[in-house]
């Protein structure tokens with residue numbers, strides 16, 4: 001797993017703050033391979049600091065809102081891959097099965113109605129292959145994807161932070 005230089009300091013911080021809660025994550029990950037409990041703990045440890053507990057994000061810190069929106073990426077080509085390859089996902093210090101479980105959980109809870117009905121859950125193997133390829137121009141890719149999403153769900157785009165910065 002490659003950790004980009006850009007994210008290294010952030011992860012150091014995240015890891016530092018996570019040490020107190022880490023035994024809980026280990027204990028939980030033993031109980032089941034794919035479950036909501038594990039996903040919730042990983043989200044809390046590795047995502048919530050930026051994305052907030054309900055996925056609302058922060059427009060001031062330029063963290064996009066995942067709540068009731070992030071599932072839309074599954075509706076456009078390359079979107080499925082984007083959710084895995086975005087640095088917050090790809091560089092999370094968790095295994096492929098855990099990342100697949102975490103993304104599936106996000107799509108089934110935080111994403112609300114935005115997730116297409118009957119979506120195919122990510123598998124650890126799929127996630128493993130995708131996260132190997134790091135993203136280069138995230139801002140452009142993201143804004144292109146959102147342009148595509150807006151074509152599929154015209155008029156539904158009312159949340160902040162959807163346009164590229």
Ligand code: HEC
Pocket residue numbers: 010014042043046047048049050051062063064065066070082083084086087088089092102103138142
């Ligand atoms: C350091 C802050 C930070 C952390 C921690 C973080 N993210 Fe993110 N996340 C972002 C930012 C900023 C973006 C917007 C794309 C970009 O610039 O990377 C984003 C975008 C995303 C997206 C795509 C949504 C969109 O609208 O573009 C997903 C999915 C995502 N993050 C998942 C996660 C997961 C899962 C974790 C925890 C394992 C996580 N992120 C941890 C900051 C963070």
